[in-house]
Amino acid sequence: MSRSSTEHGSHDAIDPAETTIESLFADLNTVTVETTAPRADAAAHDIKQLLVEAYERGLLDSGVRELQPRDAAEAFVGSVIFASPLLVEDGVFDIAAHLFGSTVAGVPIYLLANTLFVVVLTYALLEWTGRNQQETTVFLRSLPVRVVMILVVSFVVATVLMTVWGRVNGWTSPIAAIARITVIWTVGSIGAALGDILSDNDSAPAVSAPPPTPESNDASEADAAATADRTTAAALTDSALVDAIQAEFDDLESAVGASHREAVTRIRAETVQAALDHGFGDRIQKYTSRDIAEAFVGSIFFAIPFLVEDGVFEIADYFLSVRFAGLPVAFLLNSAFVLVMILALVYWAGPQDVRIRRPLFGVIPRRLIGIAIVSFLTAAALMTLWGRVNGWADPVVALARISVVWTVASFGASLGDILPGESSGADINDDLAALGDAARNTDA
Incomplete structure (x- = not known):
């Protein structure tokens, strides 16, 4: 969102997901300098x-993230928690x-494909989901060091656990051992990434001591006043904190000249809207490319434990055995059940207030179609990659097996998709329209 559109348009156009504490600090600095x-x-x-x-209460987001030693420890814990349950599954050997x-x-x-999949999945978890944050530490100018850390920690954890628990046959065949470790690594990398990103270790930007006031030029008194201000703020409720921010913006508006009051009003609107959005409800309206990535990650998270279960084969056989007039009734009913459950989780009984916006053909929610397609393709890809569809020798049986995993x-x-709240970025319809305009301009 451009500054001009914010300043000259209505405040309803403000996207709270794009407001960060760093951007607010920068805007305030600009006002005070000018x-x-x-x-x-x-x-x-x-x-x-x-x-x-x-920010420390979670009412504001940060636009940057700095890699810290504690992140590696959290990745280690998350990897152990996710990987351990699969160590006892013999399906790991078949895969x-x-x-x-x-x-x-x-x-x-x-x-090799599974290894590439783990790398892409880890990158997707860290970079494509939730709110947009810029990593401060990168490798080769573009690859976040955090991604490398997650991959290394989760692989080491999988290797140690599989070795200590005797699941690699004493490394008599190193390639076979690595293949088994790779299966556990796939799951462990998810846990490592989630263990890292769910933590909240990033510190807020530093606030320098306030300038001396006409009443007191003593810097120590200014520092003491700043400490007292933070102590007082910590005792406020969230709503009282927002009111206090409003009051301070009133003071700033009265202190600056008329030429800067519009900018202060804009900063105030961005601040309050972002704080209210985080603290007092998060209505989800946009459907963005990040939502698709989040659905992809969520589907993997739920699907992988079922990939090692042979019970999937028995359920698939049952789906195909129950027929009426030649139609696999159980299979069709399960497919309908999946669509109803998506609607229920997202729109009716889910943890977020999700609104239907810009539906397909004026009726079908885009999020329903997106989640159904992404989860099905993810299940199909994983089942194929891990050899659970017998090389598609019988496509009907393969689809039945995939449908079982697709359900979860x-x-x-x-x-x-919905748990992280409304994602940052433009609506996917706007992105597609922009791509279409760019293609037409290229042809012209």
């Missing part, structure tokens, strides 16, 4: 103190045999 009003610096400082408190045994010119293509994957996709 004005010579003596009270503006002090008023802006008081606002920043309250913004830091709002590993498929990954290792499927070769082209002696190259285990499925093993759709639950994960639904929750993965």
